Amino acid sequence: MSLRLKLTFLYSGFLALTLLFFGALVYFIMQHNLTAETDRAIAEIARDVVRSTRIVENNIFPLRQVVLPNMDVFSSPNTYIQVLERNGSVAVQSRNLGGQIMPLSEDTLRQAARGKEFYETVMAGDQSIRIYNRPLVYNNQLVGVLQVGRTMGLMEATLGRLRILLFLGSGITLFLTSTLGWIMAGQALRPIDRMTEAASAIQEAQDLTRRIHYSGPRDEVGRLAETLNRMLERLHRAYQVLEEAGAAQRRFLSDASHELRTPLTIIRGNVELLRKMGDQDPQTRAEALDDIAGEAERMSRLVADLLALARADSGFKLEMGPVDMGRLLADVIRQSSILAGEVDFVAAGTGMLEGVSVQGNADSLKQLFLILLDNAFIYTGAGGTVYLEGRLQEGWVEVAVRDTGAGIAESDLPRVFDRFYRADRTRQCDGTGLGLAIARWIVEQHGGTIGVQSREGEGSTFTVRLPKTQ
Numbered sequence: 001m002s003l004r005l006k007l008t009f010l011y012s013g014f015l016a017l018t019l020l021f022f023g024a025l026v027y028f029i030m031q032h033n034l035t036a037e038t039d040r041a042i043a044e045i046a047r048d049v050v051r052s053t054r055i056v057e058n059n060i061f062p063l064r065q066v067v068l069p070n071m072d073v074f075s076s077p078n079t080y081i082q083v084l085e086r087n088g089s090v091a092v093q094s095r096n097l098g099g100q101i102m103p104l105s106e107d108t109l110r111q112a113a114r115g116k117e118f119y120e121t122v123m124a125g126d127q128s129i130r131i132y133n134r135p136l137v138y139n140n141q142l143v144g145v146l147q148v149g150r151t152m153g154l155m156e157a158t159l160g161r162l163r164i165l166l167f168l169g170s171g172i173t174l175f176l177t178s179t180l181g182w183i184m185a186g187q188a189l190r191p192i193d194r195m196t197e198a199a200s201a202i203q204e205a206q207d208l209t210r211r212i213h214y215s216g217p218r219d220e221v222g223r224l225a226e227t228l229n230r231m232l233e234r235l236h237r238a239y240q241v242l243e244e245a246g247a248a249q250r251r252f253l254s255d256a257s258h259e260l261r262t263p264l265t266i267i268r269g270n271v272e273l274l275r276k277m278g279d280q281d282p283q284t285r286a287e288a289l290d291d292i293a294g295e296a297e298r299m300s301r302l303v304a305d306l307l308a309l310a311r312a313d314s315g316f317k318l319e320m321g322p323v324d325m326g327r328l329l330a331d332v333i334r335q336s337s338i339l340a341g342e343v344d345f346v347a348a349g350t351g352m353l354e355g356v357s358v359q360g361n362a363d364s365l366k367q368l369f370l371i372l373l374d375n376a377f378i379y380t381g382a383g384g385t386v387y388l389e390g391r392l393q394e395g396w397v398e399v400a401v402r403d404t405g406a407g408i409a410e411s412d413l414p415r416v417f418d419r420f421y422r423a424d425r426t427r428q429c430d431g432t433g434l435g436l437a438i439a440r441w442i443v444e445q446h447g448g449t450i451g452v453q454s455r456e457g458e459g460s461t462f463t464v465r466l467p468k469t470q
């Protein structure tokens, strides 16, 4: 059953019950009031009759002591009066009874004998008559019963009309309100229908860029549309991130296999050469073995870098502790001096960082600065200078690696931190293109930042900022 039908049924059901209850209430109150009205009227007439009755003392017949008035004075077309003797025979009656006796129920006389006045409804043919029975007692003796009856035809006709009116009224009201309820439920649910259609269209087309159009007020339905749209927006973004991550993963995999294939090809070529040449040419043999050793070394570097990045991707977190930056940089300077070769290496301001600590991982921080210095030495030819400069700033420790080397073209700058990105692939340097990607990951793990400024032919500056422990 549709929600619309359910709502309409529920609503109409409640309404029908309410109408039934109030209809019945109105009917019974009306019936009670009309009966009470009749009872009052006939009792009043009975009182008038009694008031007009005279008593004649010392008559030997009990009822003859009582002189009754002319009953026709008190009767009217639908009101009948009769007086019964104690034995039930009619003593006097109004003329409009035409000699007929007002029906007597079995215990009328019995009840009257007890001296009680009471009302009863009796049937005369197809008419019901409301009768007020009033015992006539004189000198503590029951002398007869005065009966005033009124036909209930008028009241029944009134009640009959009321019944029809209530039935018709309730029926029409029920029909009209159910129809209206059906239309209103349809109207209220239409936006939901439209939203369902839109949502299933989005689902079928698998198009997360589409949105549910709703132009109504910001009511329950409006808020539902809004929520659905927000959910679609989030789904769309999550899907995009997932797709980008997937694409990056595929790119990474193909780059990695490409990078690994180059040294393998060189090694295989040299092995072939060695097989063919044998021991014939010692110099070629030595060169081939050097090549093989060099490529094998490059490969193991590459594999180590790949492993580091794979660990980073899998959510690996560095173990952190307080690290004295002055001491760490002193170690870095000592180790990298060996790599400097013919490049001039100048350290400045690092002593100032003695005793300044950051929350970090010493091995990774060393690796970070070695990557930057190694790059600086490689991309700065002999005669150039590489500076390692330490600075203290409000809340931060800043370390810059500056060189006077080849620099980086402006178009390459935004991409140098990308994996496998190498600015000038024609350069004869055996890097992997992963160093700066690893450097950036280390900095991010420390809650710091890394940036680069460079001008082609003039040199580059890589600046690392790490939050200082207070």
Ligand code: ADP
Pocket: 371, 375, 376, 379, 380, 403, 405, 406, 407, 408, 416, 417, 421, 422, 423, 424, 430, 431, 432, 433, 434, 435, 436, 437, 460
């Ligand atoms: P690589 O192993 O190639 O050095 P990196 O990720 O460390 O990989 O660096 C990416 C690229 O950024 C390098 O190939 C180089 O083109 C450029 N680069 C990095 N450092 C410097 C520098 N100090 N001077 C000039 N170019 C640099």
